Amino acid sequence: MGTLVINTFLTLDGVAQAPGAPDEDGSNDFTHGGWQVPLFTDQVGEIVGRWQQLDGGLLLGRKTYDIFAAHWPHIADDHEHAEIARSLNAAPKYVASRTVTSLAWQNSTLLGADVPAEVAALKEKQDLHVIGSLDLAQTLIRHDLIDEYRLMVFPVVLGTGKRLFADGAVPATLELVSTETTDKGVIASVYRSAGKVSYGSFA
Numbered sequence: 001m002g003t004l005v006i007n008t009f010l011t012l013d014g015v016a017q018a019p020g021a022p023d024e025d026g027s028n029d030f031t032h033g034g035w036q037v038p039l040f041t042d043q044v045g046e047i048v049g050r051w052q053q054l055d056g057g058l059l060l061g062r063k064t065y066d067i068f069a070a071h072w073p074h075i076a077d078d079h080e081h082a083e084i085a086r087s088l089n090a091a092p093k094y095v096a097s098r099t100v101t102s103l104a105w106q107n108s109t110l111l112g113a114d115v116p117a118e119v120a121a122l123k124e125k126q127d128l129h130v131i132g133s134l135d136l137a138q139t140l141i142r143h144d145l146i147d148e149y150r151l152m153v154f155p156v157v158l159g160t161g162k163r164l165f166a167d168g169a170v171p172a173t174l175e176l177v178s179t180e181t182t183d184k185g186v187i188a189s190v191y192r193s194a195g196k197v198s199y200g201s202f203a
Helices: 042-051 062-069 082-090 115-123 134-142
Strands: 004-011 057-061 093-096 108-110 128-131 148-154 174-181 187-193
Touching: 004 134, 042 082, 042 148, 057 062, 057 134, 062 093, 093 115, 115 128, 115 134, 128 134
Parallel strands: 004 128, 004 148, 057 093, 057 128, 093 108
Antiparallel strands: 148 187, 174 187
16 A cells, blocks of 8 residues: 655645746636745755655646646756656656646656546555645545645745635544744644544533
């Protein structure tokens, strides 16, 4: 059995929509795209580099796939992010999309209509990583398929936008594995699934 890991950038109020650019995802009249960029320091880049050294397959939604496919295959061998590019380019990639019919990036496979079932089957054979891909991540969370969360929380509050843990998330307890903070206050934490939520009373 493999491990399914989510890698996500969040604001302090839980928004994960369009961190990297104004035109990344403007759905629901979202006007804050690119909120992550001013706080993306070398320290953040180093953590992201570690988190994205993949051992296993990569799960992507169509929007994130298109962004990655337009960038990572074209990174030169002497580029500062060449090691990440090699890892992403070599990894088997599984894409969830209702509109795409063909995929140009090497080692890419289109998932079928029942994404949770296909992901569960893939997870039986290998580790899997979700990077970005918010809609896909929410689907996998609703189906209780996530084993580990790698969450990078930025000191920004937006008050609007799609949140990672939306309605329908399965109640769960998480165990903190590690945490580190950058010089601009970004908190990078790794959590693992620790079973069902337990309840009590202070009365």
